[in-house]
Every structure is written in structure tokens, then in C-alpha cells.
Amino acid sequence: MENNKSNNLLFGAGRLTIEDIISVVKGDRAVALSGDSHFAEKIDSAVAFLDKLLAEEGHIYGVTTGYGDSCTVEIPLSLVHELPMHLTRFHGCGLGDFFTPEQGKLILAARLASLSQGYSGVSWDLLKLLVEMINRDIIPVIPQEGSVGASGDLTPLSYVAGSLIGERDTYYKDQVVNSLEAFAAEGLKAITLRPKEGLAIMNGTAVMTALACQAYDRSEYASRLMTRITALSSIALKGNSNHFDDILFSVKPHPGQQNVASRIQHDLNHVEHPRNSHRLQDRYSIRCAPHVIGVLEDSLPWLRSMIENELNSANDNPIIDGIGEHVLHGGHFYGGHIAMAMDSMKNCVANLADLADRQIATLVDVKMNHGLPSNLSAASSERRFINHGFKAIQIGCSAWTAEALKLTMPASVFSRSTECHNQDKVSMGTIAARDCLRILQLTEQVLAATLLAAVQGVRIRILNNEIDAAALNPEITTMIDDVASFCDLLEEDRPTDKLLRQTIEYIQTQRWALYPTAKG
Template identity: 35%
Template structure:
């Protein structure tokens, strides 16, 4: 059985993806169990002695000054969940819900949240048995954590809300019963411990980062194929230039391109056909490289966040309970805005290369719109339109969410991050960028077929063959979206990158 141990400190992006997408099981480390129990004992003492501590024996937000009796603590926690579950919009996909559940469990396993071990184990059991709460995607301000969506995550645990179980959406209580999982009666601090965190924005954003790393590899493959199809000049990728401006992403991109096109008879040298190429070819290292550096930065932030304590108040090991701001999503909000911008630029330059491929005045001898009988056939004409529309949409989506803030809870919570919006936008930008790159890949393969006697490079030849196994040369007009769907699916599955990297001579570095 594929099982991953969690302890709050060592979760990786790869492990998160395996649990979210491949249904790997989760097990709580023994040391984590001890820490959770120790933290809970501190909360029990607070309740028993009726000490005034925010969120344990007081109300929430603006009601922080309202004392709650020991007898009312259970009611307080249940009311917190049912009142805060007011999300709206489309439901988050199952993989995002699983990532959210995992990240909340991992944060709680650090032992600073005061939750009972049995409650944490119920959340893990739901994850392992495939009880996936229905979580609407909208409704979080990204400070005081992702309160509304995380409340939806908790609803099935208390017999409320809805959940997906074995592919069917049903009442949460029924899903728990069918899976053989006991319902939870929340006690002091537990409701707050479950919903006061950044796990929705981080779950959605972390999967996007994971996919973005792979998409950047695809972007170099697409660029290399276009470089060959357009008889591009390789001098611009000379390592001596990169070392004069040694950004790592730029250095890596140049290495990737030269490795991919090595052995090609389509690329040229400076002065052979022309002195220099347009920016969309010549500046691939600078543009792709900048996005790589940005995404590697975001990856570092995410790896910190997925192993952090992000709720409030925090129960320290010495018994101190401190009300702070670790729930505030600003570190993720800025990071996911940056992620969206970086991915937008990858799509931007890809669409410009696509335009050069289909434009007979810019393609260095290729037929207009990559079709044999232009006029009777439109060829790839409208594929560029569709790509341009996605690029334009990305420009709107790339507007940062993190610069906005709306006061809430009667101005007690007067600055919020909007980080969950940033994460969702970055995800949509990634999907749009993926389609643009699929279009460039398909057009570049079509263009190569017009180059008589073409010999592709060591890496690009593998990419070309991989695509041609499912998408044929287009001699006459056909329903294009179906062909584009095939290439898009190949990017999503990782098939193109995997095949290219199977060649020991080709190493794509991010």
C-alpha cells in the first residue's frame, strides 16, 4: 500500500501531489501524536479552569471580548462551523479538496493547535477512505485563514453539509456512515483549529506550482521546436552571454534549448540566413528564465507554508497560548500573484512564436497559416486567434489580488490578503497557458513538415514523434479543437516531457 507519513515538518510538493491525485494513504507519525495530545492537555486545563483565552473561552472576531462558559464550549464550536460555511461558486475539484484536507491535517499534526487526536484522526480517515467534502471555491478573504471554505470541509465531520463518496455527491452524514467513519462532536478550540488556516489557498496554489514546474519544461520544448521550424539562430543561447548576466533561469534555459536542438539541421548561425532573430526567439532565455526564477521562488514559499502552523490562537509547548497573525495569507497571496504573472508571460511569448509560425511574412518561407491550399483551407489561422484570446484573458487575471483588502468583522480584521483569489487565478492562468503551448507545439510540428529534409534535434525529435503518434499532419481543414485537446492532454499527463527526458543526452533544467 502506498502510504505517506506526516509529522507537520517534512511534507513535500511531490508527496502532496501523490496524495491529492493518486490517492496515496496518509499516516500520522507517532511523535506527532504525542505532540497533539500534549497540546490538547493544555486546552483542557484552560477550559477546566475557565481561563479567558481567545477562541477557547471567548467568541470570535469582534466577539473576542464575549466570555463563553465551560458548558457552552461545544455549542460555540458547532456554531462556528455552521455559521462560517457560507461559500459560493463552483465546487473545488476533488484533487484540491484532498490537498486541503492533507494540509490541514499536516498543520494540526505539528501539535500547536489544541485539537484532540481523535478529531485529527477522523480527518485523516476521511482522506484515506475517500470522503471528500464539497467545498465551494469562493468566499474566503485569505485572512483569519480560509474560514468559509474550511468550514465546508468540516461540515461532514459533524454530520452536516455534503460530500463526494465513490463518485457520488450525497449528504455529509450519509457519506460518513457509508465509509464507516464516526461523526465528531467538536469540543473547545477544535472548530477554530480546523478552519483558521491558509490551507485552501495553499492547497490550490501548491498543485498549481507543481504543474507550473512541468509546464516550464514544456515551454522550452515548444520554443525549441519553433526555433527549428523558423530556422532560428542558436548564437543567442551562447553560455558566454548568460554568464555576463548570470540569472540561473536564463542559464538553464539556454542549456535546455541547445540540448534539445543538438544535431538539428534546421537551426542556423548568426549571419548565415540573417543577422538576428526577433525577440520571441532571441530572448527565450531571458523570458523563460525569469519565469523559472519566479516559480522557484514561489516553490520555496509554498514548501515553508505546507509545513507551518497557520491557525490562531497558537498553543505553545510551555502552556502559553498566544493570539497572533499566522493565519494571514499575505505570504501566499503575493507568491501566487507572482506565480500567475510568471505563467502569463510564458503564454505571452508562446503566442508570439505561434504568430511567427502562421504568418507567411514572418515565418522565413513557411506557407501562410501552415496549410497547402490557403484560401480553400484556413489551416492554423484561427488557432492563433484562440491563443490570443487566452493570452488576453491572462492579462486580466494577472492583476494582483493581494493589493486589495476589505475590512471585516466590524474592522477587527481590517486587512486581509485575498490569497485564495490569487491561487484560483493562478490556476486558471496555468490552464490557459497550457492550451497556448499546446497550440504552439502542434503548429511547430506542422511547420517542421514543410521543411524539406528536416532533421530535428535530439530532444525535439522525440517531442515531435510523441505528438505525431496522436496528431497527424493536417493536409486539409479538420475540426481543430479535437486535435488541440489531444496535445493539451499530452501536456497534462506529462507524456511529452517524460519521453523527451528519457533520452540520457537531454536534461531539462528548471
């Protein structure tokens, strides 16, 4: 993506990546509109073409007609300018929890990306106010429920449109205030939506696409973290490092799977200090971990392609080609590609939870953990009778994993005919994306618990002189030391909920540098 001298992320200058959008939300970069002359021509020509059609009393869906099934209703020209405002208002029926400010910011960026393609007929005033809202953290308060993913994310995006005109709440400086109040504090003014602009903002896939960008970022990290956890679990269980040998994996050439095996092999310091367990074969949750994690790793490239193509698309209706003077009616608001990506991703991610749950179950069970204490308790021999270590944490992992697996039912197959059968086949992409994020949350909880358990197991082995700490890979040693810096060895029973929440936060803020990313 083209940048200017101040490292702003430019919209309208070229193709955006998932990392571009995520960098804005993480506060790494501000956004700006491109100064490219062709971009300006597309924006100016589309607005001029719409004005010309209106002057000639042209017939334009959503501009001179009602919406959806009401497209046969002709709007008197005297009322055309009020129509966008009514669209934002009657869609103000969203329910459920609200998206976080970070997610709201992602949604603004995703909608700006689509409108900046130059085929939506929106004005510079609208584009510039979206830029200011992103840069000044004036973020619409958006309910999560109410979108069927075609005609796009109409109801949740109505809260973006309503904020632009000063009629909805926003997150601003850690408070919820009306957008007019936030605008006034920043010296900004609400806009009056031009004909087509309400439809242009709302009739698109920005919500599901924004959530998909967040899901991709988190799932990619979860894949790498699960790889590191597997290495730690293998060490704690005195596993056989030959399971990850490069020659072994050369005969099954899935590149993502091979990458996972190579990472674990490196973490186990297999070349210099091979761990030749007396067991020829470890349990599947260790031996087959590259095959489980590898499915997600090998899916990431095509998941990226689907998400980024949607991100860089004009996805409202109708499409306005101002330069060629065409109004093109279609269905680009349909979120089928995001629905498929999210339904697929959530299955891959839930399998990480299942894998981690099996690893922690092995670590705590004296029938399977090869000499580790019961429930990984580090209590002294005199006090081992009353201390229970990771027993309840492992029960929690079973609960979180079960819930994650339950949510893997694909949302995309549950299309409902709606809106007087005009929207008779819909994508459910936003529901799929929300499911995926919920599964990610549950999976990150299981990964946090299993990470703590695996580190506890390794530390116990080191204290008992069963492992030569000097032979451990430096990255493994660094991570063990870091976890130990905020998690004391679990000797006496204590509440661990705050510790788990802290570890989950570290996962979600990507505290640990874990191997190169798919782009790195």
C-alpha cells in the same frame, strides 16, 4: 520527508514538500500519522492543557469567547461545546464554482499538515478522520468564493469542518453525497468537534496553500514545456541556434535563464549541427525566450520556499503550546506570503502565454515564417485556396493570452476591511491563488496550440526536404513522433477543439518527460 515501510506519507514526522502533497493527490501514496513520541506528546499535551484551562474557567479566544469582533462576548461554559458547530454553520455561505475533488484532496492534506505541527489543540479523533478521508477519497465539496485570506480561509474550510461532523456534502465514488453517507459506507463515524477544533480547522491558510502547491507543480511543467516549444519553433522557423550558445549566456549569470538556454541549445543539437541562419538575429519571441522563461525558472526556488514554509506551519489562532502550557494569540492565519507568491507566479506564467502567442503568430504569418505555408496549412497546392490551417487557432491564442494578461493585476493589494473592522487588513491570498490557476489554464491552452503549430511546422519542413530529420535531437524526434501519433498533419480544414482539449489534458497530466525538474 520520512516514510514508513508501506511508503505512506507521514504527517507529524518532519518537513513536507510540494511534491509530497502532489503525490497524494495523484494517487501515488497514502497518508498516515507519525508514530514519533514527540509528535504524540505535542498532540496529547495540547488537548490536556485546553481541558485544564476549561476546568479552571480559563479565558481562551474562540473557545470561551465569540469569534473575531465578537471576542468580547463571553460564552457560558454550558454552551462552549456547541460553539465549534455554530462556527461551521454560519460560515456555510460559500458561492461560486466548486473546487475539483483533486483540489479538495489537496486542501485536506494541507490542513492536516498544519494541524500535525501539534500547536492547534486538536484531538487524535480529528486527525485520524482527516487521514481516513484522504485515503478513502471522501472529499468535501468546497465552494471557491468567500475567503479574504485572513482570518485564513474561514468560509471554504467550514466545508471541511462541516464534513467532519456529518453536515456537508462530499465527493465519494464519483457522486456527491452527504458525508454521513460516505462515512457509513466506509465504516467510519463523524466526530463531535471539541472546543477549539472548529477554529483549528477553519482559521488557517490551507485552501490558498493547497492551490499554491498545485500552481507550482503546473507552472514548473509549463516552464519546461515552453522551453521545448521554443526549440521546436526555432527549428520550424529555421532559426539561428547561436542565440542559445553557452558562452553567450555565461556573461549573464541568472542560473534559471542559463538552464533554459542550455536546454534549448541541447534540443537544437547546436554543438553537432549548429543552425547558422542567414539571419543574424531572430525575433525576440525566439531569441529572448530564455530571458522570458528564465524569470519563472529563477523565481521557482523562492516561490517553493514561501509555499513550503506555509505548508509546514501552524497557521491558526490561537496557537496552543501544550508542553510549555501557553496560549499564544496572534495572526498566523494571514496569507500574505502565499498572496505574494501567487501574484508573482501568475505574472511569470502569463508571460509564457504571451511568449507562446508571439511564436504561433510568427509561425502562421508568411511575412515572418520564412517560407512556411500560410497559416501552416499543409494542403496541396491545388487546395491551398480554401484551407486555413491554424488561422482560427491563432486567433484563439490571442483571446486566451489577453484574458491571462488581464488577470495579472495583483490581488494582494486589494485588501478590504471586514468583519466590523476586526479583519481590517487581509491578504487576499486565496483570490491570488485562484487567479494564478485560471492563468495557468489559459496559458496551458496557448501552449497546447503553439506546440501543435510548431510540430506542424517542423513536419512540413521535413516533408519538403528543408530539414534533415536525421540531424534532429533524439528527444525532439521522439516528441514530434508522439504528437504526430494523436494529431494528423493539418491538411484539410477540420474542427480542432477536441484535439486541443486532448493536448491540454496531456499537458496537465505531464505526458512528456521534459528535462530535470528544479528538484531533479
